[in-house]
Each structure stands twice: as C-alpha cells, then as structure tokens.
Amino acid sequence: MTAPATTDRGTRTLSQGEYRAAWEDPFPTCTLRPPEEFPDHYPSEEEVRRLRPGLQPSDTGPDSATVRSLLVKSCAGWHEHPSCREFYDAVRATAPTSRQQHLVYTWASEAGIAEIIVAWAERAYTLRQLVAALHRAPGPLVRDADAGAGGPTLGALLLRVPCAGAIIGTSQRRQATCLRR
Numbered sequence: 001m002t003a004p005a006t007t008d009r010g011t012r013t014l015s016q017g018e019y020r021a022a023w024e025d026p027f028p029t030c031t032l033r034p035p036e037e038f039p040d041h042y043p044s045e046e047e048v049r050r051l052r053p054g055l056q057p058s059d060t061g062p063d064s065a066t067v068r069s070l071l072v073k074s075c076a077g078w079h080e081h082p083s084c085r086e087f088y089d090a091v092r093a094t095a096p097t098s099r100q101q102h103l104v105y106t107w108a109s110e111a112g113i114a115e116i117i118v119a120w121a122e123r124a125y126t127l128r129q130l131v132a133a134l135h136r137a138p139g140p141l142v143r144d145a146d147a148g149a150g151g152p153t154l155g156a157l158l159l160r161v162p163c164a165g166a167i168i169g170t171s172q173r174r175q176a177t178c179l180r181r
Contacts, residue, residue, distance in 0.1 A: 032131060032134060032135065033131070034131075034135075035128045035129075035131040035132035035135065036128070038126075038127040038128040038130075038131045039126065039127055039128060040126045040127075040128035040129070041126055042120070042123045042126060043120065043121050043123075047121065048121050048122075051117060051118060051121035052118055052121045052122060055121070055122065059122060060122045060123045060124075061088065061122070061123045061124065062084065062085040062088035062089075062124075063084055063085065064084050064087075064088070064119050064122040064123070064124035065122060066115050066118045066119040066122055066124070067084040067087050067088070067107075067119050067122075067124050068083075068084040070107065070110055070111055070115055071083070071084060071087060071103075071106070073110075074106050074109075074110040075106060082099075082103050084124070086099075086100075086103060087103050087104075087107065087124070088124060088125075090103040090104055090133065091104060091124070091125045091129050091130060091133040092125075092129060092133075093133075093136075096133070096136055096137075101136060101137050102137075104133045104134065104136070104137040105137045108134060108137060116130075
C-alpha cells in the first residue's frame with residue numbers, strides 16, 4: 001500500500017511502512033503529562049450553560065447524564081452493569097479496584113471529545129482527576145515514550161482538548177494521528 005504525502009519538497013508516495021509509522025501505529029511520541037499539569041476545577045456556571053444548556057442538577061456529579069448514557073452503551077455486555085456513581089468513585093479512587101480501573105479504561109476507550117467535555121461540564125470530574133485516573137488505569141491508555149508502554153487511546157483524548165498540544169509532548173503529525181482515533 002502506498003499513499004501520497006506532502007513534504008517540504010512537494011508530494012511523494014509513502015511506502016506501506018512509512019504510512020503505518022505516520023498514521024496507524026501507536027504514537028511513540030504521545031505522552032500524557034502528569035495530573036498536576038492539568039486544571040483541577042469544574043467549569044463556571046456560564047461555561048456549564050454554554051456547554052450543557054438546560055442541565056438539571058439531578059444530571060450532574062455522581063449522576064452525570066453523559067456518563068450514564070455512555071456506560072449503558074459501552075458496558076451492555078458486562079455481567080454487572082456499572083452505574084455512573086460507580087464511575088464517579090472510580091475516577092477519584094487513589095487505590096482503585098480492578099473493576100474501577102476497567103471502568104476508567106472503558107471511558108477512555110469509548111468516550112468521544114464531546115462526551116469528555118460535557119461530562120466535565122456536568123461535574124463528573126476535573127481534568128486533573130481524569131488524568132490521574134488514566135495514569136492508574138490498566139492497558140494501553142497512556143504511553144510513556146521512554147518506558148515503551150502500549151499506545152494511548154485516551155492519551156489521544158487530551159490531545160483534542162484545547163491547549164492540550166502544549167500539555168502533552170507530541171508533534172503536529174502525531175496530533176493528527178491522535179485526532180483520527
């Protein structure tokens with residue numbers, strides 16, 4: 001397989017290996033920064049009104065409507081269906097159980113950028129809480145380029161958050177890769 005590529009010297013054809021390295025392989029340069037580098041606040045009331053007009057208090061915090069909706073879809077095959085309150089606790093657990101880690105992993109694997117931002121607006125978590133939970137989650141969510149861990153799926157999430165390119169060390173080409181996932 002070959003694909004056209006634009007370089008400083010014009011367009012050329014990429015080999016299959018070059019194409020995969022650029023667009024399909026796990027991103028070797030994406031690193032989710034430490035939680036301390038992310039804001040630890042909830043949105044203002046104005047931001048909530050803009051992001052989630054008509055939000056009812058019963059659909060916030062441990063009862064986030066967005067988290068509930070995603071978990072119903074994404075955990076349909078689980079023997080014991082998780083609740084949004086269970087997810088709320090999982091994000092905040094300092095020593096999470098295996099189930100809590102897998103809830104965070106499921107969120108990381110399934111949530112789109114809109115769901116991530118709206119759940120934040122619904123006060124399901126702060127970005128710092130979410131990032132800390134991601135660092136504790138199992139599987140290939142966070143890639144430490146130096147340690148050679150598995151490729152991120154939710155490391156990609158934070159590349160899509162405004163200003164995240166400055167927070168997560170990655171190249172523009174890799175950001176484009178993250179956006180595709």
